[in-house]
Amino acid sequence: MEQSIIINRKKSVSIKAALLLFLVISLFGFYLYLYHGRPAWLTSEIPFFLVVIAYLIMPILLFAFIYYFKSIFNHKPVLIVNEKGIHEKMRYRSLGMIKWTDIDKISVQPYMDKTYLIHIYLINPDVYLKKKPLFKFKRFNYGHVIISTLYFKKDFQEVMQIINYHFEKNQVPYNE
Secondary structure, eight states, rough: SSEEEEEEEOOOHHHHHHHHHHHHHHHHHHHHEEEEEEGGOTTTSHHHHHHHHHHHHHHHHHHHHHHHHHHOOOOOSSSSEEESSEEEOSSSSOEEEGGGGGGGEEEEEEEEEEEEEEEEESOHHHHHHHHHHHSSSGGGGGSEEOOOOOOOOTHHHHHHHHHHHHHHTTTTOOOO
């Protein structure tokens, strides 16, 4: 069995999201700015609340489009599993390398069609929070890290075999 694995990013997810966002932004722009050949704020035929909602949503959509467009050209792997631990690099606010000795248990949750969530429960999560104090957001609320397989290029079963192999190999027996 291969002792380590590097999982590269699946680009198709980012491409689909960027194209969808570009389409939505284009439709918003077409509807607001080209409605009857006049700018939308001069047109009394468009309800005012639609104009306000569009102006509030457009920056968010534009930010998301830029994020997904940049991720198309991101060549960094999303996950590295080796004898030292698990290093998740899906987001720019990653915890870094999680050592096998710091992991209490690992569970898998089916999420969507062929997508799973890998829950990594830590023995002492405060150690990792002290390293990254800005890491407090939903993925780490309950002392565990959640890794989505949405961007995985490799087969999920193969990845889980390697994770389970290293996890079982590095487990410290409890002294009772």
